[in-house]
Amino acid sequence: MSEHMVTSPEVTFAHAPAEGTGRIWKIFWLLSFITVIELVLGFGLAKHWYGDPETSHTQILFVKGVICILSFAKAFYIVSVFMHLGDEIRNMIMTIVVPLCLFVWFITAFLWDGNSWKTLRNRYNGKPAQIEKIIPAAKEKGAKD
Amino acid sequence: MSTVAAQHETKWWSGGRSPFNASYGKVMMWYFLMSDAFTFGAFLISYGTIRFSQNFWTDPNKVFNSFPGFGHMDLPLAFVSLMTFILIASSVTMVLAVHEGHKMNKKGVENYMLLTIIGGIAFLSCQAWEWTHLLTGExxxxxxxxxxxxxxxxxxxxxxxxxxxxxxxxxxxxxxxxxxxxxxxxxxxxxxxxxxxxxxxxxxxxxxxxxxxxxxxxTGPIAFGGYFFGITGFHGFHVLSGVVINIIMYIKTKLSHFEQRGHYEMIEKAGLYWHFVDLVWVFVFLCFYLI
Known part of the structure; x- marks a missing residue:
C-alpha cells in the first residue's frame, strides 16, 4: 500500500496527486486555441470562404475535414487529461477505447447510406418507374414449348 | 516511480482487488459514459444520414447568427462560441476541484464546485435564450x-x-x-x-x-428543427442533470461528508460526468454550427 489516500479496498495503489495545476492550464489554453482556429475556419465557411466565388466543393469539404480532425483532437485531450483516462492502467483504457472503434463503421456506413438515398431519389423522383421491356426471342415456326 | 514498481509486483487477476485499479463506482461511471457516447453518437449519425440524403440543407450560419442585445446584426458563430467557452471554462474549474480533492483541501473543492455550477447555469441560460429566439423568430x-x-x-x-x-x-x-x-x-x-x-x-x-x-x-428540410431541438435538448438535459449532481456534491462537501470518508472520489465521478457533457458539446458544436 502506498501512503497516498486509497479510496476503496479494491484499489491497489493510489495515483500520486499531481504536483501543480500547470498541466490543466496548459490543456485549457490548448483547447481554447483549437476552438479559435475552428471558429476562424467556420467563419470562413459562413462567408463562403471569405467571399471567394472560386472556392470549389472539394475545397469546402477539405476545410470541414480539418475542422472534424481538430474536434477529435479536442475530444482526445478532454478524455485523456481532464477525465484522467490517460493515467489509468492500460487494460482499463482498452475496455473503453476498443468498443468505441465501432464508430468507424457506424459513421462510414450511415453517411454512405444517406448519400445513396440522395442519389437514388435524384435519379427516380418525379419520373415514372421505368420497366425494362425484354423482347422475347421470336419463336421458330412449329417449335413446341 | 513507486507506482510503476507496484504495477509490476501485482497479480492483477488473482482476485481480491480491481484488475483496473479503480473502484467499482468509477469503472461503472466510465461504462455508463461509454454507452451514453453511443446514444449521442447514434443521434448525431442519424442527423448526418438525413443531411447527406438531402440536396439542400439549411445553412447554420443563417439560422444561428444573432447575439442578445445586438438586434438583427449578422453575427454567425458568435453566441455559440460564447457557450463553448463557458463550457470549457466550467470543465477547467471542475478538474481543479478534483485536483483540490486529491489534496484533501475542502475549501478549494467548495470554491471550484461553486464556479462549475455557475458555469453550468450560465450555459443553460444561453441555451434557453437561443431556443426562445428560434421558437419565437419571424x-x-x-x-x-x-x-x-x-x-x-x-x-x-x-x-x-x-x-x-x-x-x-x-x-x-x-x-x-x-x-x-x-x-x-x-x-x-x-x-x-x-x-x-x-x-x-x-x-x-x-x-x-x-x-x-x-x-x-x-421552406427548408423539416428534419432540421427536430434534430436540432432533439439533440441540443438531450445535451441540455445532461447539463441540467450535471448541475443537479454538482449541487449535491457541493452540499456534501460543505457538510464534510467526503472529509469524514477520507477521500473525494465522489467529486471525481461527478467530474467524469461533467467532462463528458463538455465532450459531447464538442461534437454537437461541430455537427450543428461549424460544418
Whole structure:
C-alpha cells in the first residue's frame, strides 16, 4: 500500500496527486486555441470562404475535414487529461477505447447510406418507374414449348 | 516511480482487488459514459444520414447568427462560441476541484464546485435564450401552395430554405391571403400598431411589403428543427442533470461528508460526468454550427 489516500479496498495503489495545476492550464489554453482556429475556419465557411466565388466543393469539404480532425483532437485531450483516462492502467483504457472503434463503421456506413438515398431519389423522383421491356426471342415456326 | 514498481509486483487477476485499479463506482461511471457516447453518437449519425440524403440543407450560419442585445446584426458563430467557452471554462474549474480533492483541501473543492455550477447555469441560460429566439423568430417563407407566410423555427417548421428571387416573391405576394400579408407587414414595422395594418387593403399591404426590400426563403428540410431541438435538448438535459449532481456534491462537501470518508472520489465521478457533457458539446458544436 502506498501512503497516498486509497479510496476503496479494491484499489491497489493510489495515483500520486499531481504536483501543480500547470498541466490543466496548459490543456485549457490548448483547447481554447483549437476552438479559435475552428471558429476562424467556420467563419470562413459562413462567408463562403471569405467571399471567394472560386472556392470549389472539394475545397469546402477539405476545410470541414480539418475542422472534424481538430474536434477529435479536442475530444482526445478532454478524455485523456481532464477525465484522467490517460493515467489509468492500460487494460482499463482498452475496455473503453476498443468498443468505441465501432464508430468507424457506424459513421462510414450511415453517411454512405444517406448519400445513396440522395442519389437514388435524384435519379427516380418525379419520373415514372421505368420497366425494362425484354423482347422475347421470336419463336421458330412449329417449335413446341 | 513507486507506482510503476507496484504495477509490476501485482497479480492483477488473482482476485481480491480491481484488475483496473479503480473502484467499482468509477469503472461503472466510465461504462455508463461509454454507452451514453453511443446514444449521442447514434443521434448525431442519424442527423448526418438525413443531411447527406438531402440536396439542400439549411445553412447554420443563417439560422444561428444573432447575439442578445445586438438586434438583427449578422453575427454567425458568435453566441455559440460564447457557450463553448463557458463550457470549457466550467470543465477547467471542475478538474481543479478534483485536483483540490486529491489534496484533501475542502475549501478549494467548495470554491471550484461553486464556479462549475455557475458555469453550468450560465450555459443553460444561453441555451434557453437561443431556443426562445428560434421558437419565437419571424421569417418569411414560401409555402408549397405558392403563398407567403411568417414562420418560426420549430420541430415542424423550417423557414430556412434557399432564398427565392425578388420577382418570385412579388408573384407569391399576389396569392397570399390578407391575414398573412398583415403578419408579413408587421415584421417590417414592429412598432407600428397592427390594427392599422389589418384595416389596409391587400394592394396597399403588397405595395408596402414590396417597397421594404425584404427577403423570403423556400421552406427548408423539416428534419432540421427536430434534430436540432432533439439533440441540443438531450445535451441540455445532461447539463441540467450535471448541475443537479454538482449541487449535491457541493452540499456534501460543505457538510464534510467526503472529509469524514477520507477521500473525494465522489467529486471525481461527478467530474467524469461533467467532462463528458463538455465532450459531447464538442461534437454537437461541430455537427450543428461549424460544418
Amino acid at each position: 421569417h418569411i417563407a414560401l409555402l408549397n401552395d405558392g403563398s407567403l407566410s411568417v414562420l418560426p423555427t420549430t420541430t415542424r417548421m423550417n423557414p430556412w430554405g434557399a432564398e427565392i428571387p425578388h420577382e418570385a416573391m412579388l408573384a407569391a405576394l399576389k396569392t397570399t391571403p390578407q391575414d398573412q400579408l398583415v403578419n408579413i407587414a408587421s415584421t417590417i414595422h414592429h412598432e407600428g400598431a397592427s390594427h392599422n395594418l389589418a384595416e389596409m387593403s391587400n394592394t396597399q399591404l403588397v405595395d408596402m411589403i414590396s417597397a421594404a426590400g425584404i427577403h423570403a426563403n423556400h
